[in-house]
Amino acid sequence: MCWARTAVLPDAPRLIVTCPDPDDRLWAEVLNMGGYAVLATPFDRNGVIRVASSVWHGWETEWSRVNQRP
Secondary structure (H helix, E strand, O other): OOHHHOOOOOOOOOOOEEEEEOHHHOOOOOOOHHEEEEEEOOOOOHHHHHHHHHHHHHHHHHHHHHHEEE
16 A cells, blocks of 8 residues: 555545564654554554554544534
8 A cells, every 4th residue: 555645535544554673763754654653563452552542532633623613
């Protein structure tokens, strides 16, 4: 999937990249390309919950702001 294509969607998905050994360079690249987070594999339960909650909260906040009635 091409990130550039998803970034222009009206409600672009929150992309989470997984990697066995993420580093600062990967984080920077993911964020610069429109990704939302990086999760190390194998997954840690608390890390997955933290990232998923953060993604949901960010989406919910943005959705509320965009859909406010004057």
